[in-house]
Amino acid sequence: MVAGGGGLIRFEGINKTFNSGGRSLEAVGEINLTVQEGEVITLVGPSGCGKSTLLNMAAGLMKPTAGVVCYRGNPVTGLNRHVGYMTQSDHLLPWRSIAKNIAVPLEIKGLSRVKTSARVAELIDLVGLTGFESAFPTQVSGGMRKRAALARLLASDPETLLMDEPFAALDAQLRIAMQTELLRVREKFGKTILFVTHDPDEAISIADRCVIFSGRPGRIVRVLDTGLPRRRDLAKLRFEPEFLTLARGLWEQLTPDMHAEACS
Amino acid sequence: MTDVLKINVMRLILAVAFLWGWEYAATAYKLSFYISRPSEIYARLLLWVGDGTLAKHLFVTIYVAISGFVLGSIAGLLVGLVLGRAKTLARVLDPFLMAFYSMPKVALAPVFVLWFGVDTSMKVIFVATVVFFLVFINTYSGVRNVSREQLTILRLMGASELNLLTKIVFPSALVWVFAGLRLSVPYSLIGTILGEMTATNKGLGYLLANTAGTFDTAGTFTTLFVIILLSMTFNGVVRVLEHVLMPWRIEHDAEEATI
Numbered sequence: 001m002v003a004g005g006g007g008l009i010r011f012e013g014i015n016k017t018f019n020s021g022g023r024s025l026e027a028v029g030e031i032n033l034t035v036q037e038g039e040v041i042t043l044v045g046p047s048g049c050g051k052s053t054l055l056n057m058a059a060g061l062m063k064p065t066a067g068v069v070c071y072r073g074n075p076v077t078g079l080n081r082h083v084g085y086m087t088q089s090d091h092l093l094p095w096r097s098i099a100k101n102i103a104v105p106l107e108i109k110g111l112s113r114v115k116t117s118a119r120v121a122e123l124i125d126l127v128g129l130t131g132f133e134s135a136f137p138t139q140v141s142g143g144m145r146k147r148a149a150l151a152r153l154l155a156s157d158p159e160t161l162l163m164d165e166p167f168a169a170l171d172a173q174l175r176i177a178m179q180t181e182l183l184r185v186r187e188k189f190g191k192t193i194l195f196v197t198h199d200p201d202e203a204i205s206i207a208d209r210c211v212i213f214s215g216r217p218g219r220i221v222r223v224l225d226t227g228l229p230r231r232r233d234l235a236k237l238r239f240e241p242e243f244l245t246l247a248r249g250l251w252e253q254l255t256p257d258m259h260a261e262a263c264s
Numbered sequence: 265m266t267d268v269l270k271i272n273v274m275r276l277i278l279a280v281a282f283l284w285g286w287e288y289a290a291t292a293y294k295l296s297f298y299i300s301r302p303s304e305i306y307a308r309l310l311l312w313v314g315d316g317t318l319a320k321h322l323f324v325t326i327y328v329a330i331s332g333f334v335l336g337s338i339a340g341l342l343v344g345l346v347l348g349r350a351k352t353l354a355r356v357l358d359p360f361l362m363a364f365y366s367m368p369k370v371a372l373a374p375v376f377v378l379w380f381g382v383d384t385s386m387k388v389i390f391v392a393t394v395v396f397f398l399v400f401i402n403t404y405s406g407v408r409n410v411s412r413e414q415l416t417i418l419r420l421m422g423a424s425e426l427n428l429l430t431k432i433v434f435p436s437a438l439v440w441v442f443a444g445l446r447l448s449v450p451y452s453l454i455g456t457i458l459g460e461m462t463a464t465n466k467g468l469g470y471l472l473a474n475t476a477g478t479f480d481t482a483g484t485f486t487t488l489f490v491i492i493l494l495s496m497t498f499n500g501v502v503r504v505l506e507h508v509l510m511p512w513r514i515e516h517d518a519e520e521a522t523i
């Protein structure tokens with residue numbers, strides 16, 4: 001069964017309703033969204049509006065209550081192994097050092113020891129964890145764990161990256177460095193990225209398109225086309241007028257009440 | 265550092281005071297028939313070490329306890345791993361296993377004598393049975409408590425069932441396995457000594473029953489002392505093994521508590 005239409009990932013009439021403890025709760029609904037290959041899409045919206053739920057369905061961890069998620073035209077039924085998923089909590093393996101955690105996907109692929117350790121060293125350097133290779137996850141900070149999880153995701157080298165607030169725990173400079181790296185990876189390898197964030201600036205600056213959700217039950221209220229070039233200098237971007245206009249638009253969308261009050 | 269020294273000095277004082285009190289009470293109130301005396305126990309220990317009595321009985325007990333412990337742990341580990349992964353089978357067997365688990369294993373001793381006679385193999389099998397259940401139950405719980413999120417993330421990375429087993433299931437169950445092993449140490453000694461008390465003419469259990477039966481209180485207390493030392497040594501070995509196999513756990517202990 002191959003549905004019509006293009007796009008890499010298609011959410012078609014998606015609804016997800018949870019039934020727990022006799023109560024049914026609609027997390028997210030009426031979702032129609034097509035993600036093009038090589039695109040960076042950011043998802044923003046109030047807490048609990050179903051952003052993580054959408055990523056879970058794209059990864060095939062959950063079935064939609066209604067509608068269908070298609071990946072390359074095929075409905076996602078089981079686990080979707082084309083995607084890598086950096087979840088909201090890092091889920092590192094506590095019995096493995098940081099370096100060994102990053103090595104997991106390489107070991108699964110059956111890479112030689114030499115190649116594995118070379119690649120791990122590269123990634124450790126990339127995410128700035130040099131000196132913490134042999135530390136256990138419980139011994140490093142929250143932001144460092146996030147970076148280790150990012151390095152592990154990059155090591156697994158999936159076609160599509162699902163990222164749930166990956167940079168929330170990082171300081172401003174590190175965050176820009178990681179965002180830049182992410183865009184570089186997209187540029188170089190043509191990755192597709194679905195990226196959840198609560199930071200409106202981030203939602204604009206790294207996105208080709210930014211999807212804005214309403215509060216629960218989550219609905220898409222707007223899809224903002226940033227029109228920003230694929231190659232961009234994130235450090236400078238935030239002072240440029242086109243970015244400021246977009247960011248202002250998003251802020252107003254996310255906090256309509258505040259602006260209404262300010263105007264009256 | 266000074267803290268450690270202080271604690272150790274206090275321990276030493278306590279031990280000396282206890283031994284002196286014991287010696288004094290036994291002599292002054294003529295109680296040595298019931299509680300022996302530290303000096304007598306010390307003399308007996310030297311005697312038994314000298315004439316080989318101790319070595320003879322000690323080695324039999326060590327042999328039985330260790331063989332039973334190793335056999336029981338390996339079997340418990342394997343069955344725990346398999347049943348932990350095979351959900352349907354585990355559900356079918358659950359009530360039977362629980363029934364068997366809740367039975368006091370000591371009650372099995374006479375049955376084992378009936379089946380395997382009174383020689384060494386009976387005691388080894390008895391100890392192995394007791395240890396098996398402790399290790400099995402703990403391994404099983406460990407495997408069932410593996411984080412589903414961790415499994416899912418590795419599955420997305422293309423992990424095979426073997427990958428999951430070696431990279432997640434086993435290491436995360438290891439903490440539980442060791443809880444079972446630690447519990448098993450005293451039980452393996454209880455099993456061995458009990459077996460030796462019921463049926464045999466060698467081992468520390470026999471020595472215990474024999475000295476008590478002949479009102480040789482010093483002999484009984486000396487045997488008890490040796491049993492305590494043995495048990496502490498076994499515990500120490502398990503703890504060292506634990507630190508070697510689970511380095512992330514010690515590091516964990518060394519950390520400051522955080523919330």
Ligand SMILES: Nc1ncnc2c1ncn2[C@@H]1O[C@H](COP(=O)(O)OP(=O)(O)OP(=O)(O)O)[C@@H](O)[C@H]1O
Nearest residue numbers: 018020027046047048049050051052053054088216
């Ligand atoms: N497994 C689940 N069982 C029951 N309810 C769930 C489950 N997962 C999510 N929900 C509910 O669905 C809603 C959406 O959850 P989700 O985690 O997708 O929100 P989110 O947009 O990612 O929020 P946040 O920004 O806080 O991470 C929430 O109300 C949550 O309680």
Ligand SMILES: [Mg+2]
Nearest residue numbers: 051052088164
């Ligand atoms: Mg979320």
